[in-house]
Amino acid sequence: MYVLEKAPAKINLTLDVLYKRPDDYHEIEMVMTTIDLADRIELVSLNEDCIKIESENRFVPNDERNLAYRAAKLLKETYQITKGVKIYIEKHIPVAAGLAGGSSDAAATLRGLNRLWSLGLSIERLASLGAKIGSDVSFCVYNTTALAQGRGEIITELPAPPACWVVLAKPTLGVSTQSIYQKLNLSEVNHPNTTAMIDALKNGDYLSMCRELGNVLEPTTVSLYQEVYQIKRQMEQSGADAVLMSGSGPTVFAFVRQESRAHRIYNSLRGFCDEVYVVRMLGYQEPLD
Numbered sequence: 001m002y003v004l005e006k007a008p009a010k011i012n013l014t015l016d017v018l019y020k021r022p023d024d025y026h027e028i029e030m031v032m033t034t035i036d037l038a039d040r041i042e043l044v045s046l047n048e049d050c051i052k053i054e055s056e057n058r059f060v061p062n063d064e065r066n067l068a069y070r071a072a073k074l075l076k077e078t079y080q081i082t083k084g085v086k087i088y089i090e091k092h093i094p095v096a097a098g099l100a101g102g103s104s105d106a107a108a109t110l111r112g113l114n115r116l117w118s119l120g121l122s123i124e125r126l127a128s129l130g131a132k133i134g135s136d137v138s139f140c141v142y143n144t145t146a147l148a149q150g151r152g153e154i155i156t157e158l159p160a161p162p163a164c165w166v167v168l169a170k171p172t173l174g175v176s177t178q179s180i181y182q183k184l185n186l187s188e189v190n191h192p193n194t195t196a197m198i199d200a201l202k203n204g205d206y207l208s209m210c211r212e213l214g215n216v217l218e219p220t221t222v223s224l225y226q227e228v229y230q231i232k233r234q235m236e237q238s239g240a241d242a243v244l245m246s247g248s249g250p251t252v253f254a255f256v257r258q259e260s261r262a263h264r265i266y267n268s269l270r271g272f273c274d275e276v277y278v279v280r281m282l283g284y285q286e287p288l289d
């Protein structure tokens with residue numbers, strides 16, 4: 001017996017930090033959505049009581065460091081499951097990119113094992129289990145468009161964004177989310193207007209969505225890595241309607257409405273950035289295959 005799950009990448013339309021909490025996390029408010037760039041997760045039932053991870057991508061750990069492994073272990077321990085599972089991860093989302101690739105694999109594993117092991121758990125229950133694995137996992141369980149609050153685990157679903165093309169570019173560098181949060185100077189933050197972004201989505205207003213994009217972590221990552229700024233400028237000069245860094249970076253994304261313009265931006269980035277993608281906006285849960 002096996003099941004397949006798609007694990008799409010997320011992007012932040014807004015990311016605001018309100019204050020630092022006593023538990024060393026930050027109280028955040030962010031609007032997130034998904035794009036049509038996804039890992040594929042195959043879950044195969046095993047009779048022996050073990051969790052095996054397989055992936056052809058050398059950057060994906062194949063042990064308990066893998067967030068999908070942790071998702072399976074958490075379900076097994078919480079519901080005393082003695083069956084095992086082999087988790088095959090076909091990786092398409094760039095690793096350590098600010099696109100929540102590992103979190104989305106963990107979320108897809110929770111959704112898929114809920115089906116494979118017939119657990120009958122609600123999406124809310126899976127999301128609250130996901131919060132134990134990482135701050136982005138609850139959002140990824142919903143796999144739609146949402147406002148995330150608290151540490152990232154309080155989810156309110158929103159309408160999908162207007163259809164458009166998304167060009168993504170990831171410079172060849174890894175960013176530590178923890179160090180970006182630590183270096184953030186909250187007294188200098190230029191807060192995005194989260195309410196205006198929510199209104200833009202409710203009204204299906206593409207231009208307002210573009211205007212209201214904002215990420216308070218971006219200046220901190222840009223101050224450390226000039227490449228992020230260079231990619232932003234290149235995308236803007238090549239005709240993007242709006243450009244923003246996702247999460248703690250380093251991936252930068254651009255929105256355009258016409259496919260031809262998306263390819264113009266893509267071509268302008270080849271040469272000074274190895275990982276560039278042109279994909280569609282998603283923002284809603286796709287039906288299962």
Ligand SMILES: C[C@](O)(CO)[C@H](O)COP(=O)(O)OP(=O)(O)OC[C@H]1O[C@@H](n2ccc(N)nc2=O)[C@H](O)[C@@H]1O
Binds near residue numbers: 012098103135177
């Ligand atoms: C940057 C974002 O990806 C935006 O979606 C998330 O806020 C981070 O999500 P994530 O990588 O799943 O985060 P976690 O694995 O839970 O935390 C990584 C580190 O980021 C910092 N962190 C994360 C979330 C949060 N609300 N406040 C924080 O300060 C903490 O130092 C934590 O040790």
Ligand SMILES: Nc1ncnc2c1ncn2[C@@H]1O[C@H](COP(=O)(O)OP(=O)(O)OP(=O)(O)O)[C@@H](O)[C@H]1O
Binds near residue numbers: 065068
């Ligand atoms: N399933 C997985 N896929 C990729 N990386 C994983 C996975 N599980 C654990 N990792 C580890 O997590 C690290 C961060 O990878 P990931 O691709 O999730 O980062 P990210 O996109 O920056 O995440 P976020 O946006 O949630 O901060 C990697 O360096 C890798 O060692």
